[in-house]
Amino acid sequence: MHIKPCLPAKRISRSVGFWLLAVTLLAFFAAASAFSPLLVVYQHRWGFSPSMLTTIFAVYALGLLVALLTVGGLSDYVGRRPVLAGALIVEAASMVVFLTAEGVGLLLVARIMQGLGIGAAVGCIGAGLLDLQPSPTSRLGSLLNSAAPAVGLGLGALGSGVLVQYAPAPTMLVFALLVAVFLVLTVVVFFLPEPVTPRPGAWASLQPQVAVPSQARRAFLAIMPCLVATWAITGFYLSLVPSLAVGVLHIGSHLVGALALTTFYGAGAVASLLSRNLAPNRVMTVGCVALAAGAGLTLLALVGPSTLLFFLGTALAGAGWGSSLLGSFGALAALAGPTERAKLFASVYVVSYIAFGVPALAAGLVIPTLGLRATTMCYGAAVIALALLAVLIAAVRRRTARTMAAALSEALAVDSPSCTGATKAAP
DSSP states (O other): OOOOOOOOOOOOHHHHHHHHHHHHHHHHHHHHHHHHHHHHHHHHHHOOOOHHHHHHHHHHHHHHHHHHHHHTTTHHHHHHHHHHHHHHHHHHHHHHHHHHHOSHHHHHHHHHHHEEEEEHHHEEEEHHHHSSSSTTTTHHHHHHHHHHHHHHHHHHHHHHHHHOOOOOHHHHHHHHHHHHHOOOOHHHHHHHHOOOOOOHHHHHHHSSOOOOOGGGHHHHHHHHHHHHHOOOHHHHHHHHHHHHHTTTSSSOOHHHHHHHHHHHHHHHHHHHHHHHOOHHOOOOOHHHHHHHHHHHHHHHHHHHHHHHHHHHHHHHHHHHHHHHHHHHHHHHHTTTTTTTTTHHHHHHHHHHHHHHHHHHHHHHHHHHHHHHHHHHHHHHHHHHHHHHHHHHHHHHHHHHHHHHHHHHHHHHHHHHHHHHHHHOOOO
16 A cells, blocks of 8 residues: 655645745844843853853854855755755754753854754755745845845844843743744745755765855855955854943943844844845945944944944944845855755855854954953954955956946947948948
């Protein structure tokens, strides 16, 4: 007797699946930022050093990179659903470890597991959003690839900050809620449409590699300074801003530090929405200018110190972050076919999360020597330099493109009369 596998009889529509993927991406990033307001709580409870604080933050990037380099392109071969389901199970398990952690060791384990979960998910979801978007020429997939992380990071920080400030047992309640969210999403995944037909090569794809399609390599290298700047400033806000609120701005409320994160990522989400219909390269360039200006204002606020100027700089930097991310995703999205997208986005996230984790870890190592304020100044100056480098590269590429177009137009103009004369001379 033949027994059919126990699978849902009917899949949900592509449009509903598209939005569920966006919600899932939002949930992953909400969990990533929910930990940040709790870092200061854990540090106060267990008395670890600033270098350990940023190490706990940065090992998340280590787990994420391991996943990206191994299973980052796996969904191109076995399908989006199985990879995403596995990532959600790992993410839920990491929340359980957070929930039961009683020392720094388990926090490190939980952060690595969390990185593995989101690392397996982001390339898969990023490609899935492009697969299921309304049309191949739609920009909605690229928009949600940049806006959903911003909204998720903002909501996660805000929700966690509220619970830390006002709820009982916040280090348990935050993660109990997230366990429930990821378990529900794991069930939902099996109802999603599957845009990928399984094909050979899955085992070979697990070999660590960074794969950028040949047609996208030049654009990828040109966009890299923008990616590094946007994710380095993300690491800055998630790892150091809660400590800056207490140590430099002298604000005792955990909610204020979380509000700074929400301001940054909320402004990023708004900027993504407002610039979604503009040319991606222009959006990226304007975003990098705003990112540099906002980072400069933020550093100036720490000299005062001025809480108001700090939030204004944070909002401007966040707007630059969101639009830069949208522009870079949009510029790269059109350069890869359906069977190359997961690998391309995995490569994008490899660069992004090296920039996300390494500078924050380095900052934690030098804080005992330079101090929190001076370390922040050096960090911010590096981000500003990278953002301006991205603007310069974009300007050079535009000028080169205009020069080549003018030369081609001139060559066509020169050839045209001879062709016309030959036509008239013909019998």
